[in-house]
Amino acid sequence: IGGALSGTGTVLGLVPAGRGNDFARALGLPADPAALAGILLHAEPRPVDTIEVESAVHPRTVVLGSVYAGVDAEANRHANNARLLRGAASYYAGGLRAVTTWRPADYRVTVDGEEHSHRGYTVVAANSPYYGSGRLIAPGARVDDGLLDVVLIREAPRRLFFALMNELKSGAHVHRPQVRVLRGRELRIEATRAVPYGSDGEVEATLPVTLRVRPGDLPVLY
Numbered sequence: 394i395g396g397a398l399s400g401t402g403t404v405l406g407l408v409p410a411g412r413g414n415d416f417a418r419a420l421g422l423p424a425d426p427a428a429l430a431g432i433l434l435h436a437e438p439r440p441v442d443t444i445e446v447e448s449a450v451h452p453r454t455v456v457l458g459s460v461y462a463g464v465d466a467e468a469n470r471h472a473n474n475a476r477l478l479r480g481a482a483s484y485y486a487g488g489l490r491a492v493t494t495w496r497p498a499d500y501r502v503t504v505d506g507e508e509h510s511h512r513g514y515t516v517v518a519a520n521s522p523y524y525g526s527g528r529l530i531a532p533g534a535r536v537d538d539g540l541l542d543v544v545l546i547r548e549a550p551r552r553l554f555f556a557l558m559n560e561l562k563s564g565a566h567v568h569r570p571q572v573r574v575l576r577g578r579e580l581r582i583e584a585t586r587a588v589p590y591g592s593d594g595e596v597e598a599t600l601p602v603t604l605r606v607r608p609g610d611l612p613v614l615y
Contacts, residue, residue: 396455396593399443399610406433406614412526413594416458419521419536420615433614440609441536444520447605448590450598455607459524459531462582462590462600463515463546464495469525469591492555497548499585500600504543504577513547513571514554516582518604525561532564533574539608543575580604 395405395416408429409417420441423429446454461469500511517524519531519542531542546557549571560566567574582590583601590602 395457395611395613396443399455399607402612404438404612404614408433413524415523415526416521416536416593418523418527419458419534420613422615436614438612438614439537441611441613442520442539443607443610444518444541444592445605445607446592446602448598448600448602454592455610456592457536457611458521458593459517459519460590460592460602460604461515461517461524461530462500462584462588462602463498463513464492465515465517465525466589466591467495468492469594470589492551492558498588500545500588501581501583502543502545502575503581503583504575505579509545509575511545511547511573513545513549515544515546517544517546518542518580518582519544520606522564528561529564530561531574532567533576537609539606540576540578541580541604541606543577543580545573545575547571547573578606 398405407417407422409422443455443457444460446456446460497513500516502509502511502516517530519534520536522529522531522534524530531544534542557566566572581603587599589599
């Protein structure tokens with residue numbers, strides 16, 4: 394809904410009742426119903442950025458939080474198909490299943506016209522610092538700075554990658570040499586094999602994909 398409203402001038406109010414609630418977490422929305430009601434009734438809307446997504450499958454889609462290409466998209470697919478698990482547990486189980494079978498991919502990542510070669514597990518373009526139900530994938534990302542934080546996780550021994558996954562709880566992973574963070578307004582992600590990408594919990598396509606930040610395109614109550 395937020396993506397559909399982007400650019401229309403319509404004000405969005407969020408009730409965090411989903412599985413991950415990551416964008417609500419990025420906005421600092423309270424879990425307490427009375428406190429949330431106070432914000433929805435009385436707060437002044439503030440503009441936030443959105444992400445325009447273009448690919449062969451989706452000529453133009455707009456999302457709020459992040460777009461990710463690689464093992465996390467595969468983990469998200471497993472989480473979406475989980476029947477017995479809900480919330481953070483479905484993401485954790487999906488992540489374990491994805492990592493045990495994932496082969497590092499060769500990417501070409503172009504940020505604001507500058508090309509970067511990357512071999513590894515994933516490329517994440519983050520408007521929100523959170524994804525996957527509270528994982529702090531991009532600690533420096535801000536929803537209103539007009540930029541995307543691009544997190545690249547390089548190839549590493551599988552045991553190290555499990556440790557890195559655990560560090561997503563605090564954002565400490567960005568200090569590892571296997572992690573690189575870039576920033577930009579426009580991003581294209583390509584790969585030499587079929588790599589799935591997802592956006593805000595949905596996984597429907599494979600690379601390549603082109604992303605553009607839309608600064609201050611959605612007024613939100615928070």
